[in-house]
Amino acid sequence: MAQTPPSFADTEPAAPATTGGASGAAPAFSPLYQQIKGLILNSLRLGEWKPGEPIPSEFDLAARFRVSQGTVRKAVDELAADNLLVRRQGKGTFVATHAAQHIRYRFLKLVPDATVRDREAPATRTIVECRRLRANADVARALNLRSGDPVLQVRRVLAFAERPTILEDIWLPGSSFKGLTAERLREHDGPMYALFETEFGVRMVRAEEKIRAVAADAQQAELLRVSPGVPLLSVERIAFTYHDVPMELRRGLYLTDSHHYRNELS
Amino acid sequence: MAQTPPSFADTEPAAPATTGGASGAAPAFSPLYQQIKGLILNSLRLGEWKPGEPIPSEFDLAARFRVSQGTVRKAVDELAADNLLVRRQGKGTFVATHAAQHIRYRFLKLVPDATVRDREAPATRTIVECRRLRANADVARALNLRSGDPVLQVRRVLAFAERPTILEDIWLPGSSFKGLTAERLREHDGPMYALFETEFGVRMVRAEEKIRAVAADAQQAELLRVSPGVPLLSVERIAFTYHDVPMELRRGLYLTDSHHYRNELS
């Protein structure tokens, strides 16, 4: 019984099988659970299950993909480790979401110095600007577009406890965010990435950041209400959806007088 | 056969069993593989297997702890995920090490801007200072010592391609690093954490960093050969050994003209 040749393991789109491609290069070899992982990933990308919703039980998925429950488990385990799914014992497995994930701002690593742990000073968000324009070479490269492609640019200021602390410019592919306006952003309450999920079906899954120390120029200083030349943390982020597709470029300037960027290494 | 009550699962020190403590508070419940994980962790801390060496095979460990190979596997999987062990198919499982991990400086996230990928400009290290003194309140708190306890302080400069780029102050508990001198540091070739492993039996396992933007003061500017006031990345790190014991406080200043701090979010 054990180890049936990892054959036609699916029901829907088109079943991968045994090892790698037929074209001959590397023998590859992809474990069954990796293939299952890919199939689940596809369903996520296609929106078969939406953020916050439960996916089918391990048992159901096992039947659907014609593999054992243990194999599905390993696939789901990895997706949960990547924060794409969230397991809750006794209830089910759910598609991860930036909304109400009871930790607002999952990607924001700036935290207050004091560990006072009071109600965490709800941020006030101010949209300074929101306009459509054409991507320059820089932005195009980051978002995997062509120079001149339409992009949406947003500039905003976040303040904690009345204190302007973050100034950021955000660039989004115009084609994926058609109805997005300053009004829409102002109306929305909660993380921006939550709005992207509900209104545009775009879920940010992963991001890379490049961090530097820079001096505030005149305009930046005014918006953050500090003196020009003050040292600021420059944080450039590229955020990706499923399958590593870049969907956002964000350039942030953080005031680190009473906050710091917190990171864990292991 | 399945699910023998998770009973006396050990041979050596003292076997934990079933659930949590006997003191009555929370029922707890700790899975068998977690207990195994703890036992392996103890052996690592006690130096039964040293950095770079292989640990016994899963089969041997299973026999030793009187559990199935699958249970050992799950424990080892988690330890490997935490970078405490390294699995190598066909060869064995090894204790992770900072030495020759074919990636020098595992905890240093500063990378060159240009992705030129040439021979990566071997860093030159200059020990500016190395002295023993008594911990002030700040250092004592970070290292879980008492004010006045002996500590070792090291100040050094790292240069990449002739360019001084990192200035850091390092504090270590004096009791754990008795024979460490400036000479010993200068002689050593390779990551400092590798020397800690081989000479002092201290392996750094995990670290937390707090990052800010600051302006260089006169002394710092001189050591980094920049003008006073230049923005620098301030990186405060606390590094931990096994069981979350803090063993190093490090305050670094990074020049981010041609380098940046790289971070991945997920």
Add this chain to the structure above:
DNA sequence: CAGTGGTCTAGACCACACT
């Protein structure tokens, strides 16, 4: 109570690295 994820076992076979 039934349903879901979580743990544990046992055994078979595969892929990889040495010898």
Add this chain to the structure above:
DNA sequence: GTGTGGTCTAGACCACTGC
């Protein structure tokens, strides 16, 4: 070939949630 980690299965039972 032998030994190691890696994959896959099948089945049993535990822990948590909600009806």
